[in-house]
Amino acid sequence: MIPDRLKKLRKQAGLTQKQIAEKIQVGQNSYSNWEKGNRTPIQPTIDKLAEILNTSSEYLTGITDDPTCIKISETDLDTAIDNSVAYDGTPITDHDREIIKNYLNEYFSNKK
Incomplete structure:
Protein backbone atom coordinates (compact mmCIF):
# COMPACT_ATOMS: atom_id res chain seq x y z
CA MET A 1 0.00 0.00 0.00
CA THR A 61 -0.67 3.21 5.44
CA GLY A 62 -4.06 2.21 4.03
CA ILE A 63 -6.20 2.97 7.08
CA THR A 64 -8.28 5.25 4.86
CA ASP A 65 -8.69 5.42 1.10
CA ASP A 66 -9.34 9.17 1.18
CA PRO A 67 -6.12 11.03 0.32
CA THR A 68 -7.70 14.34 1.32
CA CYS A 69 -8.33 13.19 4.89
CA ILE A 70 -5.61 15.18 6.60
CA LYS A 71 -5.04 14.61 10.28
CA ILE A 72 -4.47 17.78 12.25
CA SER A 73 -1.26 17.69 14.28
CA GLU A 74 -1.31 18.18 18.03
CA THR A 75 1.11 21.09 17.65
CA ASP A 76 -1.11 22.86 15.12
CA LEU A 77 -4.16 22.26 17.28
CA ASP A 78 -2.43 23.57 20.41
CA THR A 79 -1.22 26.65 18.53
CA ALA A 80 -4.71 27.39 17.23
CA ILE A 81 -6.19 27.06 20.70
CA ASP A 82 -3.40 29.15 22.25
CA ASN A 83 -4.27 31.94 19.80
CA SER A 84 -7.95 31.80 20.76
CA VAL A 85 -9.93 33.29 23.59
CA ALA A 86 -13.29 32.44 25.11
CA TYR A 87 -16.39 34.35 24.06
CA ASP A 88 -15.97 36.71 27.00
CA GLY A 89 -12.36 37.46 26.07
CA THR A 90 -10.79 35.40 28.83
CA PRO A 91 -8.14 32.76 28.17
CA ILE A 92 -9.28 29.24 27.29
CA THR A 93 -9.33 26.98 30.36
CA ASP A 94 -7.66 23.57 30.37
CA HIS A 95 -11.10 21.95 30.53
CA ASP A 96 -12.32 23.94 27.52
CA ARG A 97 -9.07 23.16 25.69
CA GLU A 98 -9.72 19.42 26.01
CA ILE A 99 -13.33 19.81 24.84
CA ILE A 100 -12.20 21.83 21.81
CA LYS A 101 -9.42 19.33 20.95
CA ASN A 102 -11.79 16.37 21.21
CA TYR A 103 -14.40 18.09 19.08
CA LEU A 104 -11.96 19.13 16.35
CA ASN A 105 -10.27 15.73 16.25
CA GLU A 106 -13.66 14.05 15.91
CA TYR A 107 -14.79 16.55 13.27
CA PHE A 108 -11.69 16.19 11.11
CA SER A 109 -11.47 12.42 11.46
CA ASN A 110 -15.04 12.06 10.18
CA LYS A 111 -14.75 14.62 7.40
CA LYS A 112 -14.61 12.95 4.03
Missing part, protein backbone atom coordinates in the same frame (compact mmCIF):
# COMPACT_ATOMS: atom_id res chain seq x y z
CA ILE A 2 2.66 2.51 1.06
CA PRO A 3 4.87 2.05 -2.04
CA ASP A 4 2.08 2.72 -4.55
CA ARG A 5 0.70 5.68 -2.66
CA LEU A 6 4.11 7.26 -2.11
CA LYS A 7 4.95 7.06 -5.79
CA LYS A 8 1.54 8.33 -6.94
CA LEU A 9 1.51 11.30 -4.55
CA ARG A 10 5.15 12.17 -5.25
CA LYS A 11 4.50 12.31 -8.97
CA GLN A 12 1.31 14.36 -8.44
CA ALA A 13 3.35 16.82 -6.39
CA GLY A 14 5.95 17.02 -9.17
CA LEU A 15 8.76 15.96 -6.86
CA THR A 16 11.66 13.63 -7.46
CA GLN A 17 12.73 10.89 -5.08
CA LYS A 18 15.85 12.92 -4.36
CA GLN A 19 13.82 16.02 -3.42
CA ILE A 20 11.65 14.14 -0.97
CA ALA A 21 14.65 12.31 0.49
CA GLU A 22 16.36 15.65 1.08
CA LYS A 23 13.25 17.10 2.75
CA ILE A 24 13.12 14.27 5.29
CA GLN A 25 16.91 14.00 5.53
CA VAL A 26 17.39 10.43 4.31
CA GLY A 27 19.32 9.04 1.39
CA GLN A 28 17.63 8.76 -1.97
CA ASN A 29 18.35 5.03 -1.86
CA SER A 30 16.28 4.70 1.34
CA TYR A 31 13.37 6.54 -0.21
CA SER A 32 13.65 4.48 -3.39
CA ASN A 33 13.44 1.29 -1.30
CA TRP A 34 10.19 2.53 0.25
CA GLU A 35 8.64 3.13 -3.16
CA LYS A 36 9.81 -0.29 -4.35
CA GLY A 37 8.40 -1.97 -1.25
CA ASN A 38 11.79 -3.32 -0.21
CA ARG A 39 11.61 -1.48 3.10
CA THR A 40 8.96 0.29 5.15
CA PRO A 41 9.57 3.68 6.78
CA ILE A 42 9.05 4.03 10.53
CA GLN A 43 5.98 5.91 11.79
CA PRO A 44 7.64 9.29 12.43
CA THR A 45 8.97 9.18 8.86
CA ILE A 46 5.54 8.23 7.51
CA ASP A 47 4.14 11.27 9.31
CA LYS A 48 6.78 13.52 7.69
CA LEU A 49 6.09 12.02 4.28
CA ALA A 50 2.36 12.60 4.71
CA GLU A 51 2.99 16.25 5.57
CA ILE A 52 5.23 16.76 2.54
CA LEU A 53 2.75 15.01 0.25
CA ASN A 54 -0.24 16.89 1.70
CA THR A 55 -2.07 13.81 2.92
CA SER A 56 -2.36 11.79 6.13
CA SER A 57 -0.30 8.94 7.47
CA GLU A 58 -3.61 7.05 7.62
CA TYR A 59 -3.89 7.32 3.84
CA LEU A 60 -0.28 6.28 3.23
Whole structure:
Protein backbone atom coordinates (compact mmCIF):
# COMPACT_ATOMS: atom_id res chain seq x y z
CA MET A 1 0.00 0.00 0.00
CA ILE A 2 2.66 2.51 1.06
CA PRO A 3 4.87 2.05 -2.04
CA ASP A 4 2.08 2.72 -4.55
CA ARG A 5 0.70 5.68 -2.66
CA LEU A 6 4.11 7.26 -2.11
CA LYS A 7 4.95 7.06 -5.79
CA LYS A 8 1.54 8.33 -6.94
CA LEU A 9 1.51 11.30 -4.55
CA ARG A 10 5.15 12.17 -5.25
CA LYS A 11 4.50 12.31 -8.97
CA GLN A 12 1.31 14.36 -8.44
CA ALA A 13 3.35 16.82 -6.39
CA GLY A 14 5.95 17.02 -9.17
CA LEU A 15 8.76 15.96 -6.86
CA THR A 16 11.66 13.63 -7.46
CA GLN A 17 12.73 10.89 -5.08
CA LYS A 18 15.85 12.92 -4.36
CA GLN A 19 13.82 16.02 -3.42
CA ILE A 20 11.65 14.14 -0.97
CA ALA A 21 14.65 12.31 0.49
CA GLU A 22 16.36 15.65 1.08
CA LYS A 23 13.25 17.10 2.75
CA ILE A 24 13.12 14.27 5.29
CA GLN A 25 16.91 14.00 5.53
CA VAL A 26 17.39 10.43 4.31
CA GLY A 27 19.32 9.04 1.39
CA GLN A 28 17.63 8.76 -1.97
CA ASN A 29 18.35 5.03 -1.86
CA SER A 30 16.28 4.70 1.34
CA TYR A 31 13.37 6.54 -0.21
CA SER A 32 13.65 4.48 -3.39
CA ASN A 33 13.44 1.29 -1.30
CA TRP A 34 10.19 2.53 0.25
CA GLU A 35 8.64 3.13 -3.16
CA LYS A 36 9.81 -0.29 -4.35
CA GLY A 37 8.40 -1.97 -1.25
CA ASN A 38 11.79 -3.32 -0.21
CA ARG A 39 11.61 -1.48 3.10
CA THR A 40 8.96 0.29 5.15
CA PRO A 41 9.57 3.68 6.78
CA ILE A 42 9.05 4.03 10.53
CA GLN A 43 5.98 5.91 11.79
CA PRO A 44 7.64 9.29 12.43
CA THR A 45 8.97 9.18 8.86
CA ILE A 46 5.54 8.23 7.51
CA ASP A 47 4.14 11.27 9.31
CA LYS A 48 6.78 13.52 7.69
CA LEU A 49 6.09 12.02 4.28
CA ALA A 50 2.36 12.60 4.71
CA GLU A 51 2.99 16.25 5.57
CA ILE A 52 5.23 16.76 2.54
CA LEU A 53 2.75 15.01 0.25
CA ASN A 54 -0.24 16.89 1.70
CA THR A 55 -2.07 13.81 2.92
CA SER A 56 -2.36 11.79 6.13
CA SER A 57 -0.30 8.94 7.47
CA GLU A 58 -3.61 7.05 7.62
CA TYR A 59 -3.89 7.32 3.84
CA LEU A 60 -0.28 6.28 3.23
CA THR A 61 -0.67 3.21 5.44
CA GLY A 62 -4.06 2.21 4.03
CA ILE A 63 -6.20 2.97 7.08
CA THR A 64 -8.28 5.25 4.86
CA ASP A 65 -8.69 5.42 1.10
CA ASP A 66 -9.34 9.17 1.18
CA PRO A 67 -6.12 11.03 0.32
CA THR A 68 -7.70 14.34 1.32
CA CYS A 69 -8.33 13.19 4.89
CA ILE A 70 -5.61 15.18 6.60
CA LYS A 71 -5.04 14.61 10.28
CA ILE A 72 -4.47 17.78 12.25
CA SER A 73 -1.26 17.69 14.28
CA GLU A 74 -1.31 18.18 18.03
CA THR A 75 1.11 21.09 17.65
CA ASP A 76 -1.11 22.86 15.12
CA LEU A 77 -4.16 22.26 17.28
CA ASP A 78 -2.43 23.57 20.41
CA THR A 79 -1.22 26.65 18.53
CA ALA A 80 -4.71 27.39 17.23
CA ILE A 81 -6.19 27.06 20.70
CA ASP A 82 -3.40 29.15 22.25
CA ASN A 83 -4.27 31.94 19.80
CA SER A 84 -7.95 31.80 20.76
CA VAL A 85 -9.93 33.29 23.59
CA ALA A 86 -13.29 32.44 25.11
CA TYR A 87 -16.39 34.35 24.06
CA ASP A 88 -15.97 36.71 27.00
CA GLY A 89 -12.36 37.46 26.07
CA THR A 90 -10.79 35.40 28.83
CA PRO A 91 -8.14 32.76 28.17
CA ILE A 92 -9.28 29.24 27.29
CA THR A 93 -9.33 26.98 30.36
CA ASP A 94 -7.66 23.57 30.37
CA HIS A 95 -11.10 21.95 30.53
CA ASP A 96 -12.32 23.94 27.52
CA ARG A 97 -9.07 23.16 25.69
CA GLU A 98 -9.72 19.42 26.01
CA ILE A 99 -13.33 19.81 24.84
CA ILE A 100 -12.20 21.83 21.81
CA LYS A 101 -9.42 19.33 20.95
CA ASN A 102 -11.79 16.37 21.21
CA TYR A 103 -14.40 18.09 19.08
CA LEU A 104 -11.96 19.13 16.35
CA ASN A 105 -10.27 15.73 16.25
CA GLU A 106 -13.66 14.05 15.91
CA TYR A 107 -14.79 16.55 13.27
CA PHE A 108 -11.69 16.19 11.11
CA SER A 109 -11.47 12.42 11.46
CA ASN A 110 -15.04 12.06 10.18
CA LYS A 111 -14.75 14.62 7.40
CA LYS A 112 -14.61 12.95 4.03
